Amino acid sequence: MGRIALRNVTKAFGDVVVIPPLDLEIEDGEFVVFVGPSGCGKSTLLRLIAGLEDVSGGQITIDGEDATGSPPAKRGLAMVFQSYALYPHMSVRRNITFPLRMAGMDKAEQKRRVEAAADVLNLTDYLDRRPGQLSGGQRQRVAIGRAIVREPTAFLFDEPLSNLDAALRVGMRLEISELHERLKTTMIYVTHDQVEAMTMADKIVVLQAGRIEQVGSPLELYRTPRNQFVAGFIGSPKMNFITGEEAARHGAATIGVRPEHLDVSETEGEWSGVVGVSEHLGSDTFFHVHDTGLAETITVRASGEVGFRHGDRIHMTPRPDQVHRFGPDGLRIE
Amino acid sequence: MATRHSRGIARIMITPAVIVLLGWMLVPLVMTLWFSFHDYRPQRGIYECCVGFENYARFLGSSSFLKAVFTTLIMLGGSLGITVIGGIFLAILLNQPIWGQGIVRVLVIAPFFVMPTVSALVWKNMMMDPVNGILAHVWAAFGAEPVSWLTDVPLFSIIMIVSWQWLPFATLILLTAIQSLDSEQLEAAEMDGAGPVPRFVSIILPHLARAITVVILIETIFLLSIFAEIFVTTQGGLGTKTLTYLIYERVMESQNVGLGSAGGILAVILANIIAIFLMRIVGKNLDR
Ligand SMILES: Nc1ncnc2c1ncn2[C@@H]1O[C@H](COP(=O)(O)OP(=O)(O)O)[C@@H](O)[C@H]1O
Numbered sequence A: 001m002g003r004i005a006l007r008n009v010t011k012a013f014g015d016v017v018v019i020p021p022l023d024l025e026i027e028d029g030e031f032v033v034f035v036g037p038s039g040c041g042k043s044t045l046l047r048l049i050a051g052l053e054d055v056s057g058g059q060i061t062i063d064g065e066d067a068t069g070s071p072p073a074k075r076g077l078a079m080v081f082q083s084y085a086l087y088p089h090m091s092v093r094r095n096i097t098f099p100l101r102m103a104g105m106d107k108a109e110q111k112r113r114v115e116a117a118a119d120v121l122n123l124t125d126y127l128d129r130r131p132g133q134l135s136g137g138q139r140q141r142v143a144i145g146r147a148i149v150r151e152p153t154a155f156l157f158d159e160p161l162s163n164l165d166a167a168l169r170v171g172m173r174l175e176i177s178e179l180h181e182r183l184k185t186t187m188i189y190v191t192h193d194q195v196e197a198m199t200m201a202d203k204i205v206v207l208q209a210g211r212i213e214q215v216g217s218p219l220e221l222y223r224t225p226r227n228q229f230v231a232g233f234i235g236s237p238k239m240n241f242i243t244g245e246e247a248a249r250h251g252a253a254t255i256g257v258r259p260e261h262l263d264v265s266e267t268e269g270e271w272s273g274v275v276g277v278s279e280h281l282g283s284d285t286f287f288h289v290h291d292t293g294l295a296e297t298i299t300v301r302a303s304g305e306v307g308f309r310h311g312d313r314i315h316m317t318p319r320p321d322q323v324h325r326f327g328p329d330g331l332r333i334e
Numbered sequence B: 001m002a003t004r005h006s007r008g009i010a011r012i013m014i015t016p017a018v019i020v021l022l023g024w025m026l027v028p029l030v031m032t033l034w035f036s037f038h039d040y041r042p043q044r045g046i047y048e049c050c051v052g053f054e055n056y057a058r059f060l061g062s063s064s065f066l067k068a069v070f071t072t073l074i075m076l077g078g079s080l081g082i083t084v085i086g087g088i089f090l091a092i093l094l095n096q097p098i099w100g101q102g103i104v105r106v107l108v109i110a111p112f113f114v115m116p117t118v119s120a121l122v123w124k125n126m127m128m129d130p131v132n133g134i135l136a137h138v139w140a141a142f143g144a145e146p147v148s149w150l151t152d153v154p155l156f157s158i159i160m161i162v163s164w165q166w167l168p169f170a171t172l173i174l175l176t177a178i179q180s181l182d183s184e185q186l187e188a189a190e191m192d193g194a195g196p197v198p199r200f201v202s203i204i205l206p207h208l209a210r211a212i213t214v215v216i217l218i219e220t221i222f223l224l225s226i227f228a229e230i231f232v233t234t235q236g237g238l239g240t241k242t243l244t245y246l247i248y249e250r251v252m253e254s255q256n257v258g259l260g261s262a263g264g265i266l267a268v269i270l271a272n273i274i275a276i277f278l279m280r281i282v283g284k285n286l287d288r
């Protein structure tokens, strides 16, 4: 079990309110990702759930029981920290068994669990090393191992991949997703990287300045962002926003079109501009288009290799059903 | 110092310092060694060469030698114990966010700046005096018989004075070590179900091991040569005669330079044995 609910939870450090009243339901077995720009309160929210910070108000329940005042150890949650927080003077084996030893579990069971975890995480050959002798990815796995042996009701991850290089990050992303498939335990995962959020989550919680902007599945957020912030945050490259006359023509204060929802042509189209920088990824090409009279730059994604060069005139047509309309308050207009 | 040229210059530049330091250390050491093989009693005009190991045999054979070694070790162990344990305790305390932290830290460090002679005098006359001392007043306030510190428990009293001087050093080193502990490690341990005591034992103490090693090694060097504190308080009486003080007595009071020098060389050997011994036990922390 691992159902977590926050009701009216607030957090202030002194006079600074980091989390204004906030409600959130996390279902058992879900993979929930908290995503938002740096400093928006993701870690704080996670630490409130973990019990490492006290709430300033509101209630946290875990599996229906009030956990607001319980100490971290009593909540049955396991956390993987950004710095891994391994114990440097203990071997990998002792790191992983630390929570079990603290719980006074018998030796045979400890051994069984460590070996099972090491097997899953490919750490069997490293059990007698110190964390200092491991690579970043291996340390990450030890931290995960230390979390899974406890068989917690939910896992909390705070930007666990941000210290890894790009290639390793993709690999670990898959491993964590696989782990979730296998364990089917609730996982709460914090990241500022919307790609991680989109690829891993069952449910994404988009945060800005401590407020929840939208909660939904990755595709819901992609297809129907509730407001302009979510629209701009989810999706890569970012959505193009256009204001002014062109927006008014669509009956909105701002319209948004994703780079992949613009059809390009050399000869004709609704909008046109001059190609600036182009980024060739092989499978796709991104053009940054200037002088459109609509916005400073418009990013366009074209599939495959398209023959526009710097300075060429390019014509673009938004797909009509893919134009997002936002009111003056930034909220979506259906 | 990357190139051969700059290395050459560097060598020339440090030569004067090396020569001065070598002279500074070697000349007294060689002189002590030289005198230790002489029967040299200047006031009686005796200066006889090459008495072999006679001085050493006399120094080692005297009943006061072994006693002095024991006294030295007790004083060393006692002061190390108090400063290290007290230092850890104070460092943890000072690491808490408290009001007026800066001032408290300066106050804690202050004793380190007081000269040994002065601090010994202050303790002797102001704190430990059985009639007018502050401790006597405290004892009296609780209706207890004031303790005559320097006559009843002289060795313990000196250990107290020395510890008071060296506690700031230990605290300072250990405080910086504690501050470098990653707070996420403590939080991880907390989530792993470790209470305050297991957290201290399994996380904080191992983290401090290196700093404790440094404190012990440095303090040992200085504590072995404690002199002023004994000279000012008990003058080596009442079982407080350390090796250093014994050597002083042999040279100054008995005017026997040869015997004192032999003692000095023995003290150097003893200090090295202790240092090697300590390095063995705790030094392995240093090469991690
Ligand atoms: N212990 C603290 N004391 C004061 N302010 C804090 C503390 N922890 C976090 N904050 C503030 O709360 C805000 C949110 O921080 P955090 O949750 O770490 O953001 P994120 O993890 O989303 O980058 C930041 O503005 C930060 O300065």
Ligand SMILES: [Mg+2]
Pocket: A042, A043, A044, A159
């Ligand atoms: Mg954070």
